[in-house]
Amino acid sequence: MDIIIQSLAAVYNPMTLLLVSIGVLFGMVCGALPGLSTSMAIILLLPFTYSMDPVMAIVLMVSCYVGGSSGGSISSILLKTPGTPEAVATTFDGYPMAQKGKAGEALGLAVTSSSFGTIFSAIVMLVASPMLAQAALSFQSAEYFGLGLIGLSCITSIGAKNQVKAVVSVMIGLMVGTIGIDSINGVERFAFEQPSLLNGINYISVMIGAFAVAEVYKNIEEYRHVDTSLRTEQKVKIKLLKFSEMAKMWSSFIRGSVIGTIIGIIPAAGGSIASLIAYGSEAQDENANPKFGEGNPRGIIAPECSHNAAVGGSMVPTLTLGIPGSPVAAVIMAAFLIIGITPGPMLLREQPIMLNAIFLALITAALLLFVGGRFVTSQFGHILKLPYPLLGSLIVTLGVVGAYSLKNSFYDVLIMFTFGLVGYFFDKFKYSNAAVILGLILGEIIENSLRKQIIIGDGSGMGFFTRPVSVLVLTVAALTFLWPMMSKKLKKGKA
Amino acid sequence: MKARIIAAAMAATILATLSGSAAAQNYPKRPVEMVIPFGVGGASDIFARQYSQIVEKYLGKPLVAVNKGGAGTIEGLLHAFGAPADGYTVLEITPSLLIVEAQNKSSVKFRKEFEPIMKVQSDVVLFGVSAKSNYKTLDDVIAFAKANPKKLKIGGLSPGGLDDYIANGFARAAGIQWTYVPYKSGSELKAAVLGGELDVYQDKLISFMSLMSGGDVRPVVVLNDKRLDVPALKDVPSSVEKKINFTQGSWRGFVVKKGTPEPVKKILIEAFQKAYDDPAYKEMEKKEMTNLVPGYMKADDFRKSWDAEFDGYYKVFSELGLVKQK
Amino acid sequence: MAIEIAFNILIGLGVLFYLAQAIQLPATDNPADVLGAGGFPIVIGIIALIGLAMITIHTIKEKRKVDIPMLNLRSIDGRMVFINVLVLAAYVGLLDVVGFVLATFAYLVAAPLSMGYRKPVVLAVFSSITTAVMTVVFGIVFYVPLPRGVEFFRDLSYLIY
Numbered sequence: 001m002d003i004i005i006q007s008l009a010a011v012y013n014p015m016t017l018l019l020v021s022i023g024v025l026f027g028m029v030c031g032a033l034p035g036l037s038t039s040m041a042i043i044l045l046l047p048f049t050y051s052m053d054p055v056m057a058i059v060l061m062v063s064c065y066v067g068g069s070s071g072g073s074i075s076s077i078l079l080k081t082p083g084t085p086e087a088v089a090t091t092f093d094g095y096p097m098a099q100k101g102k103a104g105e106a107l108g109l110a111v112t113s114s115s116f117g118t119i120f121s122a123i124v125m126l127v128a129s130p131m132l133a134q135a136a137l138s139f140q141s142a143e144y145f146g147l148g149l150i151g152l153s154c155i156t157s158i159g160a161k162n163q164v165k166a167v168v169s170v171m172i173g174l175m176v177g178t179i180g181i182d183s184i185n186g187v188e189r190f191a192f193e194q195p196s197l198l199n200g201i202n203y204i205s206v207m208i209g210a211f212a213v214a215e216v217y218k219n220i221e222e223y224r225h226v227d228t229s230l231r232t233e234q235k236v237k238i239k240l241l242k243f244s245e246m247a248k249m250w251s252s253f254i255r256g257s258v259i260g261t262i263i264g265i266i267p268a269a270g271g272s273i274a275s276l277i278a279y280g281s282e283a284q285d286e287n288a289n290p291k292f293g294e295g296n297p298r299g300i301i302a303p304e305c306s307h308n309a310a311v312g313g314s315m316v317p318t319l320t321l322g323i324p325g326s327p328v329a330a331v332i333m334a335a336f337l338i339i340g341i342t343p344g345p346m347l348l349r350e351q352p353i354m355l356n357a358i359f360l361a362l363i364t365a366a367l368l369l370f371v372g373g374r375f376v377t378s379q380f381g382h383i384l385k386l387p388y389p390l391l392g393s394l395i396v397t398l399g400v401v402g403a404y405s406l407k408n409s410f411y412d413v414l415i416m417f418t419f420g421l422v423g424y425f426f427d428k429f430k431y432s433n434a435a436v437i438l439g440l441i442l443g444e445i446i447e448n449s450l451r452k453q454i455i456i457g458d459g460s461g462m463g464f465f466t467r468p469v470s471v472l473v474l475t476v477a478a479l480t481f482l483w484p485m486m487s488k489k490l491k492k493g494k495a
Numbered sequence: 496m497k498a499r500i501i502a503a504a505m506a507a508t509i510l511a512t513l514s515g516s517a518a519a520q521n522y523p524k525r526p527v528e529m530v531i532p533f534g535v536g537g538a539s540d541i542f543a544r545q546y547s548q549i550v551e552k553y554l555g556k557p558l559v560a561v562n563k564g565g566a567g568t569i570e571g572l573l574h575a576f577g578a579p580a581d582g583y584t585v586l587e588i589t590p591s592l593l594i595v596e597a598q599n600k601s602s603v604k605f606r607k608e609f610e611p612i613m614k615v616q617s618d619v620v621l622f623g624v625s626a627k628s629n630y631k632t633l634d635d636v637i638a639f640a641k642a643n644p645k646k647l648k649i650g651g652l653s654p655g656g657l658d659d660y661i662a663n664g665f666a667r668a669a670g671i672q673w674t675y676v677p678y679k680s681g682s683e684l685k686a687a688v689l690g691g692e693l694d695v696y697q698d699k700l701i702s703f704m705s706l707m708s709g710g711d712v713r714p715v716v717v718l719n720d721k722r723l724d725v726p727a728l729k730d731v732p733s734s735v736e737k738k739i740n741f742t743q744g745s746w747r748g749f750v751v752k753k754g755t756p757e758p759v760k761k762i763l764i765e766a767f768q769k770a771y772d773d774p775a776y777k778e779m780e781k782k783e784m785t786n787l788v789p790g791y792m793k794a795d796d797f798r799k800s801w802d803a804e805f806d807g808y809y810k811v812f813s814e815l816g817l818v819k820q821k
Numbered sequence: 822m823a824i825e826i827a828f829n830i831l832i833g834l835g836v837l838f839y840l841a842q843a844i845q846l847p848a849t850d851n852p853a854d855v856l857g858a859g860g861f862p863i864v865i866g867i868i869a870l871i872g873l874a875m876i877t878i879h880t881i882k883e884k885r886k887v888d889i890p891m892l893n894l895r896s897i898d899g900r901m902v903f904i905n906v907l908v909l910a911a912y913v914g915l916l917d918v919v920g921f922v923l924a925t926f927a928y929l930v931a932a933p934l935s936m937g938y939r940k941p942v943v944l945a946v947f948s949s950i951t952t953a954v955m956t957v958v959f960g961i962v963f964y965v966p967l968p969r970g971v972e973f974f975r976d977l978s979y980l981i982y
Contacts, residue, residue: 137690171869182858186654221898267686322705331536345709389938447861459853
C-alpha cells in the first residue's frame with residue numbers, strides 16, 4: 001500500500017504532469033513528421049534527463065513513446081505517408097477514409113484507439129509482468145518464423161481483388177528485402193558493389209515513394225476532373241465519432257489491443273509488426289461495409305490499438321528480464337543504464353516504485369492523448385483544404401525530407417523517387433503496393449528465423465514441428481492464409 | 496532577383512573570412528559535426544552523444560551529432576571523408592571501421608585517410624551460459640566443444656562483425672570449434688540465450704550485468720588478462736589465466752580527416768583530452784562500467800594500435816572467407 | 822493490353838536477373854545452414870515467375886485496356902504528370918548540389934506551376950513559408966543534417982543551419 005501511495009505521489013505532482021504533457025506532445029510531433037522516429041525523439045530528450053530524478057526521466061521517455069506511437073498515424077491518414085514504422089497499417093484504411101471527407105473522424109478514431117490500446121496494455125503490464133515475461137521466452141527462432149508468416153497472411157485480405165497479383169507483389173517485396181548483406185553468413189547479395197545497398201533497402205523510403213509520391217502522380221492526372229469544391233468542403237468537416245458508435249466496434253478494440261500486447265511482449269518484435277498483424281486479423285471479414293482498404297473504421301481501430309498496446313507490452317520484458325520488447329524499448333533501456341538503473345528482476349524488487357510509476361505514466365499519457373489529442377489532431381485535417389497543386393507539392397517535399405532523415409542518407413531519397421515510379425505503374429496494373437511493403441517488412445524475419453532455426457537444429461527443420469508454441473503459431477498462420485478461401489467455399493456450399 | 500544579390504553578397508563575405516589564413520586562429524567558429532557511423536540508440540551512439548556534450552564545454556562550440564548508420568559504418572566513413580578537412584567534422588570510430596577495411600569492403604581506406612584524436616575507452620566482453628545450462632564453468636564448455644566440434648551455438652550481432660571475430664578468434668585461441676549464429680538485435684539474442692536456443696552468450700560488461708544480476712545468466716569467462724574488479728565477478732576467471740590468449744573487446748575513439756591543419760587538430764585534441772579528465776566523464780564511465788580495463792590512448796599510440804588490430808582481423812576473417820577479393 | 826504484357830515481361834526479366842544472381846551466390850561455410858544465402862531468394866523468385874506467367878496468360882485472355890496518362894504525352898494530364906516527374910527528379914538531383922533550402926524552394930515553386938497553378942502571390946508565400954518551416958523544424962529543432970550542397974552553397978548553408 002505504501003508503495004502505491006509513494007508512486008502516486010511521485011507521478012501526480014505538477015512537475016511530472018508537465019513532463020508527461022511535454023513527452024506526449026514532443027513524441028506526437030516527431031511521430032507525425034515522416035522520417036523522425038520515436039527512437040529519435042527519445043534520444044533528443046535524453047540530454048535533458050541527465051539531471052532529473054530517475055523516476056521523472058523515465059516518465060518523460062515513456063510518455064514520449066506513447067505520443068510517438070500515436071503521432072505517426074496523423075500523416076498516414078492525411079498524406080498517405082506513414083510518419084513512423086508503426087503507422088504503416090493505418091494508411092490502408094485511414095487514407096481512403098480521409099479521401100471520403102472523413103479526415104477528422106479518422107484522426108479522432110486513431111487517437112482514441114491509441115489511448116485505449118495504451119491503457120489496456122498498461123493494465124496487463126502491471127498485473128502480469130513477471131509471468132508473461134517468462135512466457136515470452138518460449139518465443140524463439142521457430143516461433144518468429146511463424147509470426148512472420150501470420151503477418152504475410154494479410155495479403156489474402158489486402159489483395160482480395162486479385163490474389164495472384166498480390167502474391168507476385170509480396171514476392172517482389174520479399175526480393176527487395178533480400179538486397180544487402182546477408183544476415184546469416186555476411187555475403188553481399190544483389191548489392192552490385194554499391195555501399196548504399198549494403199544495409200538493405202529501407203521500407204519507409206519505399207513506402208513514401210510507392211504510396212505518397214505515386215498517389216501524388218495519380219492525383220495530378222485526376223484533380224482537374226474531380227469537382228474539388230464539394231470535396232474540399234466535405235474534407236473540412238471535423239467530426240468526431242460518438243462513443244456509442246465506437247462501442248459498437250468494441251471487438252476490434254479488444255482484438256487489436258490483445259494482439260498488440262502479446263507482440264509487444266515478444267522480444268524485439270515491436271509496434272510495426274503488431275499493427276500489421278492486427279490489421280490482417282481484422283480484415284479477414286469480407287462482408288465488411290465499407291470494405292477493408294476503402295475506409296473501414298475498424299481498419300484504423302485495430303492497428304492503432306495494436307501498436308500502442310505494444311508500448312505497454314514491450315515494457316514487460318524490458319523491466320522484468322532486461323530484454324527490450326521493441327526497438328524503441330531498446331533505446332529506453334539504454335537510457336535506463338545511463339541514468340544508472342539496471343532493468344531486470346532486481347529492479348522490481350529493489351525499486352518497486354518504478355513499475356508503478358511507468359504504469360501511471362502510461363495511463364496518464366493515454367488519457368492526455370484521449371482528451372487533448374483527439375481534438376488537436378483532428379485540426380490537422382484542415383491541411384487538406386490546400387489547393388491540390390500546393391498540397392501535392394507539400395506531400396512530396398515532406399516525403400523527400402522524411403526519406404532523407406531516416407538515416408540522413410541521400411540514397412533513401414533516390415529509393416523513394418524510384419519507388420514513386422514503380423508504385424505508379426503497380427497501381428495502374430492493379431499490382432498491390434501494400435503487399436510489396438508487407439513482403440519487404442516481413443521478409444527479413446521470415447528468412448532469418450527460418451535459417452537460424454535450421455542452424456540451431458544442426459541442419460534439420462524438425463524444430464518447427466517439435467516445439468509446441470511453434471506448432472501453434474504455424475497452425476494459426478496456415479489458417480489465416482486459407483481462411484478467406486475456405487469461407488468462400490463454405491458460402492458457396494450453403495448457397 | 497534582389498534576394499539573390501543579397502545572398503551572393505553574404506556568401507562572398509563568408510567565403511572571404513573562411514578562406515583566409517585565419518582559419519586556425521579563430522577555430523571553431525561554428526558547431527562541429529560529430530559523425531556517428533551507427534544508428535540512433537546503440538551503445539556507441541549514446542557514448543558519442545554524451546561525450547560530445549562534455550567536449551562542448553571546452554571547445555566553446557556545440558558538437559552536433561550526425562548519425563550516418565548506413566552500410567555497416569561505410570556511409571559514416573564516406574560522409575566524413577567527403578567533408579573538407581577543416582576540423583569541423585569529427586568521426587567516432589570503433590573496431591568496426593578497422594574490420595570494414597580488413598574485409599576490403601570500402602573504397603575509402605580508413606587507416607590511410609584519417610588521423611586519430613584519441614581513444615577514450617574500452618569495453619570488456621564476457622562469455623556466459625544460461626542459468627539453466629548444464630555447463631558450470633569454462634572447462635565444461637571447452638570440454639564439450641572439443642568432443643563435439645561445431646555443436647555448441649554462440650550468438651552475436653551481425654555476421655562478419657566484431658562479435659563474429661570475438662567468437663571465432665576465441666575459439667581459435669582455445670583450439671575449439673563452435674557455430675556462430677548472428678542475431679538482428681540484442682533483445683533477440685538475449686531471449687535466445689534465456690530461452691535455450693543458444694548455448695553460449697557473449698556481451699559487453701554493462702549489458703551482461705543486467706542479465707546476470709537477475710540470476711538468469713552464469714558468467715564463465717572474462718576476455719581480459721586479469722579478473723575484473725567487480726564484486727559480482729571476482730570468481731570469474733580471465734581468458735589469459737585460463738591460458739587462452741585472446742582479449743578482444745570493443746573500444747571507442749575519435750578521428751579527423753587527414754590533412755586537417757595541425758593547429759586545428761591541436762585545439763581538438765586539447766578539448767577532447769580535457770573532457771576525458773572532466774569529473775562528468777569519470778561519472779559516466781563508472782555508470783557504464785567502461786572504466787575497468789584501460790582504454791585511454793593518446794593519438795600516437797592509438798594510431799599504432801590500429802595496425803596490430805588490423806592484422807588480427809585480417810587473419811581471422813580471411814580464414815572465414817569474409818575478405819572480399821578484388 | 823500490349824503495355825501490360827510489356828510490363829509483365831519487364832518484371833519477369835527483372836526476376837530472371839535476380840534468380841541468375843541468386844544462383845551465383847557463394848555456398849556457405851556453415852554446413853548446418855542448409856538454405857544458404859541463395860536458397861530463400863531462389864524459392865521466392867520461382868514463385869514470382871509462376872505467378873507472373875499466370876497473370877500474363879490471364880491478361881492475354883482478358884484483353885482489358887489500361888490507360889496510362891504518364892506514357893501518353895499527347896494528353897494534358899499525361900504531360901502534366903510527366904513534367905512533374907522530371908521536376909521531382911531535378912529536385913532530387915539538385916539537393917546535394919545547391920543544398921536543401923534552395924532546392925526545396927525551387928521545387929515548391931516549380932511543381933505547382935507544372936500542375937497548372939497560376940496564382941503567383943499565393944505561390945510565393947506558400948513556398949517561402951513551407952521552406953522556412955521545414956528548414957527550422959527538421960534542420961534546427963530536430964538536428965537533421967539536411968543536405969548542404971557543394972562549395973559556395975555549403976558555406977551559405979552554415980548561415981542557416
